[in-house]
Amino acid sequence: MKLTLKVWRQKSANDKGKIETYPIDNISEHMSFLEMMDVLNEQLITEGKIPVSFDHDCREGICGMCSMHINGEPHGPDRGVATCQLHMRKFKDGDTIYIEPFRAKGFPIIKDLVVDRSAFDRIQHAGGFVSVNTSGNTQDANALPIPKADADTAFDSATCIGCGACVAACKNASAMLFVSAKVSQFSLLPQGKVEAKRRVLHMVEQMDKEGFGNCTNTGACEVECPKGISLENIARMNREYLKASVSSSK
Amino acid sequence: MATLDAKIPAGPIKDKWTKHKNDINLVNPANKRLIDIIVVGTGLAGGAAAASLAEMGYSVKAFCFQDSPRRAHSIAAQGGINAAKNYQNDGDSIYRLFYDTVKGGDYRSREANVYRLAEVSGNIIDQCVAQGVPFAREYGGLLDNRSFGGVLVSRTFYAKGQTGQQLLLGAYSAMNRQIGKGKIKMYNRHEMLELVKVDGKARGIIARNLVTGAVESHSAHAVVIASGGYGNVFFLSTNAMGSNTTAAWRVHKKGAYFANPCYTQIHPTCIPRSGDYQSKLTLMSESLRNDGRIWVPKNIDDIEAIRSGKIKPVQIAEENRDYYLERRYPAFGNLVPRDVASRAAKERCDAGYGVNATGEAVYLDFASAIKRYGKEKAIVTGEENPSDSRIIELGEGVIEDKYGNLFQMYEKITDDNPYKTPMQIYPAVHYTMGGIWVDYNLMTSVPGCYAAGEANFSDHGANRLGASALMQGLADGYFVLPYTIGDYLADDIRTGEIPTDSTEFKEAEEAVKARITKFMDNKGTKSVDHFHKLLGKIMWDKVGMARNEKHLKEAIAEIRVVREEFYKNVLIPGGAMELNPELEKALRVEDFLELGELFACDALARTESCGGHFREESVELDGPQKGEAKRDDTNFAYVSAWEWTGDPGQAKLHKEELEFNDIELKQRSYK
Ligand SMILES: Cc1cc2nc3c(=O)[nH]c(=O)nc-3n(C[C@H](O)[C@H](O)[C@H](O)COP(=O)(O)OP(=O)(O)OC[C@H]3O[C@@H](n4cnc5c(N)ncnc54)[C@H](O)[C@@H]3O)c2cc1C
Ligand code: SF4
Ligand code: FES
Numbered sequence: 001m002k003l004t005l006k007v008w009r010q011k012s013a014n015d016k017g018k019i020e021t022y023p024i025d026n027i028s029e030h031m032s033f034l035e036m037m038d039v040l041n042e043q044l045i046t047e048g049k050i051p052v053s054f055d056h057d058c059r060e061g062i063c064g065m066c067s068m069h070i071n072g073e074p075h076g077p078d079r080g081v082a083t084c085q086l087h088m089r090k091f092k093d094g095d096t097i098y099i100e101p102f103r104a105k106g107f108p109i110i111k112d113l114v115v116d117r118s119a120f121d122r123i124q125h126a127g128g129f130v131s132v133n134t135s136g137n138t139q140d141a142n143a144l145p146i147p148k149a150d151a152d153t154a155f156d157s158a159t160c161i162g163c164g165a166c167v168a169a170c171k172n173a174s175a176m177l178f179v180s181a182k183v184s185q186f187s188l189l190p191q192g193k194v195e196a197k198r199r200v201l202h203m204v205e206q207m208d209k210e211g212f213g214n215c216t217n218t219g220a221c222e223v224e225c226p227k228g229i230s231l232e233n234i235a236r237m238n239r240e241y242l243k244a245s246v247s248s249s250k
Numbered sequence: 251m252a253t254l255d256a257k258i259p260a261g262p263i264k265d266k267w268t269k270h271k272n273d274i275n276l277v278n279p280a281n282k283r284l285i286d287i288i289v290v291g292t293g294l295a296g297g298a299a300a301a302s303l304a305e306m307g308y309s310v311k312a313f314c315f316q317d318s319p320r321r322a323h324s325i326a327a328q329g330g331i332n333a334a335k336n337y338q339n340d341g342d343s344i345y346r347l348f349y350d351t352v353k354g355g356d357y358r359s360r361e362a363n364v365y366r367l368a369e370v371s372g373n374i375i376d377q378c379v380a381q382g383v384p385f386a387r388e389y390g391g392l393l394d395n396r397s398f399g400g401v402l403v404s405r406t407f408y409a410k411g412q413t414g415q416q417l418l419l420g421a422y423s424a425m426n427r428q429i430g431k432g433k434i435k436m437y438n439r440h441e442m443l444e445l446v447k448v449d450g451k452a453r454g455i456i457a458r459n460l461v462t463g464a465v466e467s468h469s470a471h472a473v474v475i476a477s478g479g480y481g482n483v484f485f486l487s488t489n490a491m492g493s494n495t496t497a498a499w500r501v502h503k504k505g506a507y508f509a510n511p512c513y514t515q516i517h518p519t520c521i522p523r524s525g526d527y528q529s530k531l532t533l534m535s536e537s538l539r540n541d542g543r544i545w546v547p548k549n550i551d552d553i554e555a556i557r558s559g560k561i562k563p564v565q566i567a568e569e570n571r572d573y574y575l576e577r578r579y580p581a582f583g584n585l586v587p588r589d590v591a592s593r594a595a596k597e598r599c600d601a602g603y604g605v606n607a608t609g610e611a612v613y614l615d616f617a618s619a620i621k622r623y624g625k626e627k628a629i630v631t632g633e634e635n636p637s638d639s640r641i642i643e644l645g646e647g648v649i650e651d652k653y654g655n656l657f658q659m660y661e662k663i664t665d666d667n668p669y670k671t672p673m674q675i676y677p678a679v680h681y682t683m684g685g686i687w688v689d690y691n692l693m694t695s696v697p698g699c700y701a702a703g704e705a706n707f708s709d710h711g712a713n714r715l716g717a718s719a720l721m722q723g724l725a726d727g728y729f730v731l732p733y734t735i736g737d738y739l740a741d742d743i744r745t746g747e748i749p750t751d752s753t754e755f756k757e758a759e760e761a762v763k764a765r766i767t768k769f770m771d772n773k774g775t776k777s778v779d780h781f782h783k784l785l786g787k788i789m790w791d792k793v794g795m796a797r798n799e800k801h802l803k804e805a806i807a808e809i810r811v812v813r814e815e816f817y818k819n820v821l822i823p824g825g826a827m828e829l830n831p832e833l834e835k836a837l838r839v840e841d842f843l844e845l846g847e848l849f850a851c852d853a854l855a856r857t858e859s860c861g862g863h864f865r866e867e868s869v870e871l872d873g874p875q876k877g878e879a880k881r882d883d884t885n886f887a888y889v890s891a892w893e894w895t896g897d898p899g900q901a902k903l904h905k906e907e908l909e910f911n912d913i914e915l916k917q918r919s920y921k
Contacts, residue, residue: 012828030524032663038529038779045777045832050823053831055317057490059530060659062415063321078662085662110461111829118438121318125430129423132380134302134728136370141379142337145391155384155409158416162320191382 001027001088004096005040007052010109017109019098033076033086034059034066037099054113061085061226064161067168068113069100074165074224082163082226102168105211106175117164119210120178126206127199128182130191144190154188157181159227166221166229172213177221179207180237181229187240197244204241254507254891254906257689258362263912264344267366270690271733275740282307285739286470286747288455290442290497292319294414294720295703296476297421298727304428306732308739311468312425312434313457315441315492315834320422323478323490324723327414328535328656330396330406331720333371338395342403344368351718352913354400354587355683355711356861356881358510360889361912362690363708370729371721375407377728381420385409398716399536400587400920406717411535411656417720421727440466442497443765443837445473445504445699446758452504452699453748454755456762460834463827465762467755469748471739472698474731475501476723479682479704481514483842483849484794485786487679488520488533494838495845498686498705506694507891507904509687509707511845512853515714515862516795517680518544518591521663521673522611531678532663534614535656536716539584541619541649542673544591545571546603546612556605563605563613563672574598582920589713589862590920592677593879596795599676606674615672620645677795681719683710683862684852687891687906691734692726695891698738702726707889712861766826769836774821778835781816785809785839785846793850798866802854806847806899813843847898852890855903858882874921883915 002025010017024043027036034056041051057065066083070076076086091097099113107115132138158181166177183200186192192199215234222231259270277285285308289300292314300312314322334347347368352359375393379385385407386394395404409416428434437457444456446467454469477497481487502508519534519542547553548570555561574594576583586594595612598604605611624645628636636644646669650657660668686694686701688708694701703723710718749755792805816839824830859868859879868880887908892901 028525028527031527032529035527035529039527042777042779045821045823048823051832053829057316057321057492058323058326059491060326060532061662062412063316063323063325063490064318065316065321080658081662085659087662087665089665114829117317121320121426121429121436121438124423124426129427130380130382131427132377132424133305134298134377134424134732136373136729138373138376138380141335141375141385142392144379146387147391148387148389151384151387151391154382155386155416158384158409158419159412161415162318185384186382189382189384191380 001029001091001093003027003091003094006096006098008100009052009112012111013108027088029087029089031088032059032084033070033088034084036088052113053111056084059084062161064163067102067115067163067165069102069168071098074102074168075226080226080228082161102164104167104173106167106173107164119212120162120164120175122210123175123179123203123206124182127195127202130186131195146189150188154185157184157188157229157233160229161227163226165224165226167212169220169224170213171218171220172216174215175207175210175212176215176234176237177225177229179203180233183237183240184233187236196240197247200237200240200244201248254687254904255689256360256906257691258360259690263361263365266362267369274733274737277736277740277743279307281743283309284746285309285742286311287472287474287735288468288470289313289474289476290455291322291476291478291703291705292422292425293322293324293476293478293703294417294421294723295705295727296474297322297418297425298724299474299476299702299731300434301421301424301428302728302732303735304433310428310434311437311470313437313440313442315439315460317438319425319436319438320419322418323493324414324418324720326490327720328411328533329537330398330408330413330717331374331417332398332405332715332717333375333407333721334368334405335372335375337393338404340403342405346403347371347405349913350401351709351715352711353918354715355713356918357711357883357887357910357915358860358908359709359711360908361910365912366730367709367722367725370725373729374721374724378417378420381423383409383416383420385416396537396540397585399539399585399591400582400715408537411537411653414720417724441834443500443762444758445501445696446755447504447696448748448752448754451697454750456758458762461829463825463830465759465766467750467759469750469755471742471745471748472700472735474700474702475686475705476702476727477705479685480842480845481679481682483785483846484679484789485782486523486528486531486790488517488531491530494841496838496841498701499841499845501686501694501696501699503894505696505894506699507687507893508684508848509889509891510684510712510852511849511892512793512856512863513683513712513861514679515588515681515683516592516677518588518595518677519614519675520678520680521660522606522608522676532659533678533680534660534673534675536588538614538653538656541652542584542614542616543573543618544575544584544612544614545573546598546605548572550602553603553605557607579920586920587713587715592795593864595677610676611674612676613672614675616649616668617672620649620669623648681714683707683712683714687889691737692731693734693738700731700735702731712863765837766833769820769822769833770826772820772822774819776819776821778820778822778832778839781812781820782835782839782842784812785843788812789846789849793853796864796866797853799854802850805850806854809843809847809850810899816840816843844898848892848901851899851901852892855890856886858886860886875917875919881917887915
């Protein structure tokens with residue numbers, strides 16, 4: 001395939017940044033999108049230019065590091081995949097592809113396509129845990145049976161990879177899907193119930209502090225989420241939040 | 251040749267750990283906060299260690315090169331984690347897990363360490379459940395188990411195909427609690443480039459801030475290396491793109507012995523490569539071998555027809571298929587250990603039976619499992635006389651529940667539907683059993699420098715059993731290091747903060763800056779990847795699944811040539827004081843190019859075959875085991891620990907003799 005790439009180039013956080021155009025040839029449909037980017041970078045290096053910086057690591061859709069806005073969609077046109085799992089067979093010979101970073105106030109750009117998502121970590125520091133110390137004498141893992149349905153739903157929420165596509169997809173740059181996934185996981189498990197109120201209040205407070213916008217229920221996040229994290233998580237978190245704020249204002 | 255003291259506590263194996271914990275020094279809580287510990291790596295080993303040490307009161311500084319600790323490579327582990335809980339009442343016990351691990355490692359691991367690992371395995375599951383890790387459960391609400399290769403019991407705990415992710419998020423959440431409290435200071439996007447020693451002790455590291463490019467000194471009373479494995483020395487592996495050997499290698503160059511570098515695990519079930527542009531290989535979890543059957547066509551004519559697309563695999567009749575693992579190893583069948591399964595696949599493909607265009611692929615087929623599960627499901631749900639297509643539908647549902655994300659991953663990559671046609675798989679580099687040598691306390695040969703997780707060599711001998719790396723990483727991090735490190739640090743309570751303005755730090759910092767400048771100023775013409783791929787090809791062709799003297803000697807010479815060429819001709823665009831992925835890669839590949847040579851030297855010196863290390867010169871010539879790997883216990887029952895002397899080809903060998911008091915040395919048979 002022959003393609004035209006329009007790539008966001010920005011030298012540093014303070015640079016204004018602009019779109020550059022790069023023609024690219026001999027792209028196989030079996031390549032992954034990031035392998036296509038490798039080819040582009042190899043080409044740029046040979047031409048004495050600066051290669052495009054982008055985040056990636058596992059290249060199998062699980063670490064959450066990759067984060068490209070492709071043709072206006074976080075992680076590109078395919079569904080249920082992260083950027084690294086997108087394959088060139090989703091494109092046609094002659095296509096022009098726009099490649100930009102995830103854009104949100106909470107995710108400042110570091111360079112080119114690399115953004116700073118440490119706000120997500122800080123939200124987790126505020127309450128994304130069960131307060132249990134390491135010890136050799138926690139109760140036996142089977143002492144407390146958990147209904148399979150609850151365990152399975154908690155697992156579904158826990159599969160969030162923290163990529164930030166939900167934020168990038170949202171016109172308000174809201175982080176509700178991400179935060180609610182963590183809150184849900186713990187609220188569905190007996191181990192997480194003890195601290196449920198504190199957790200939801202603190203995590204939401206930190207989320208607001210980080211400059212993420214409000215949720216207006218557009219559902220764009222769910223569509224772009226590579227792990228299929230559903231809007232039910234947001235509903236569950238809203239219920240948890242309401243319960244917690246009512247009881248804490250008493 | 252010196253011998254090495256592993257500091258194994260005396261006494262019967264089952265009492266060693268308990269007794270040792272009672273005997274070692276402790277640091278009192280008030281003193282702990284005066285003690286700094288650096289943890290390099292936030293995977294299962296580093297994450298668990300950092301969280302536990304901080305909970306105990308130490309001041310921890312943790313480092314990772316990703317943008318968040320949650321993205322460490324452990325996140326990618328799929329299949330599961332072992333523990334001797336015997337929840338299934340199938341005869342499991344601490345002893346059996348110990349025995350299986352030593353046998354699976356082909357009798358090249360240290361008994362005392364493995365026993366301790368088995369002993370704490372149960373605690374790991376308890377701990378993780380308490381943290382809210384959502385393991386798979388049965389309808390009764392209790393934890394579910396599956397079985398994994400090389401063993402006869404079901405002791406593997408799992409969370410669909412995302413076990414590593416869930417365990418790592420557990421450790422990450424424990425870290426987050428301590429970061430929030432200020433007990434862990436987290437350095438994301440930082441890469442350790444040097445170990446700093448003061449008076450012979452590990453006292454800090456030099457790290458590069460990957461965003462600003464600044465070269466920084468960080469001090470501590472002890473340094474823990476939990477930086478993962480070095481499989482990427484092959485360029486292509488199932489490891490994440492950033493996985494590297496730099497932290498481990500730099501510690502080695504500062505005096506830590508590197509043990510058994512040639513012990514590599516080639517995993518039998520990975521998606522075959524599709525072209526030269528390939529950047530990494532993707533694992534299909536071993537758990538799939540519980541339900542998938544591996545085969546190639548029996549007749550060479552069918553191979554031709556398959557490759558040219560004239561027939562499809564599903565059209566090949568049962569009697570024309572060669573289920574070669576079931577044929578060769580009737581007792582274990584598709585569940586033989588990884589090294590055995592990988593070599594068997596290579597044997598078939600070398601004989602011309604590979605099923606894709608490159609000739610490097612075999613089938614992993616779920617059709618019979620789908621039928622079997624479909625029938626069972628119909629009975630459970632009370633459907634009477636279900637049609638064949640209904641059975642398949644039900645069976646596919648069961649398979650989806652078990653392996654949904656893996657099947658999806660496969661389909662996204664290959665564009666083939668594995669519910670309807672067998673997967674194509676081929677072995678790929680996956681895990682490195684070798685690593686930094688550590689004693690029973692996990693201390694390296696540099697005082698105050700520890701190594702945990704895949705970065706050390708400790709528990710898996712010459713071959714690791716499936717689902718045991720996660721177990722080891724968490725055992726090291728949650729349950730071993732937090733105790734053993736106190737014994738060393740007890741002497742440091744009056745030391746006070748380690749200053750970073752000493753000559754030792756300054757010199758180390760200057761050396762790192764000089765390395766960076768040398769790369770930036772190089773007027774080369776070739777990218778880092780160019781050299782990394784050259785190294786990878788030599789490693790795979792000559793130091794890969796089957797090794798012989800001639801190839802190993804060639805490899806050593808060729809690696810030296812590539813290394814020289816790399817320094818002359820590598821080109822690093824951009825600047826040093828900014829985010830520069832090419833510079834990051836260059837600093838990693840520099841170390842891979844040295845490690846690769848030591849790796850080949852180690853493989854050359856070990857003329858026996860054991861576990862993942864297969865020397866073509868050492869095979870059984872006759873009897874029922876004809877053609878199988880031949881171990882040589884008389885001459886090689888030791889750990890090879892290499893000391894850096896200035897050139898990887900001139901490393902000095904130290905031997906740790908392995909004693910087997912609780913397990914009888916036997917030929918490993920899976921027939
Ligand atoms: C695809 C795949 C599937 C697997 N599945 C299983 C499984 O089902 N069961 C099982 O038991 N095992 C499995 N394994 C093996 C297992 O995942 C790993 O061995 C284990 O997770 C390694 O953990 P670790 O903590 O030692 O290192 P890692 O998780 O690799 O973490 C390394 C850490 O070190 C940091 N680091 C490295 N170098 C530096 C540096 N120079 N400076 C700063 N930081 C640095 C990284 O940022 C990272 O945080 C699998 C492996 C792969 C590749
Ligand atoms: S909710 Fe989905 S889109 Fe948002 S961070 Fe998690 S995985 Fe990414
Ligand atoms: S690179 Fe890990 S999710 Fe894409």
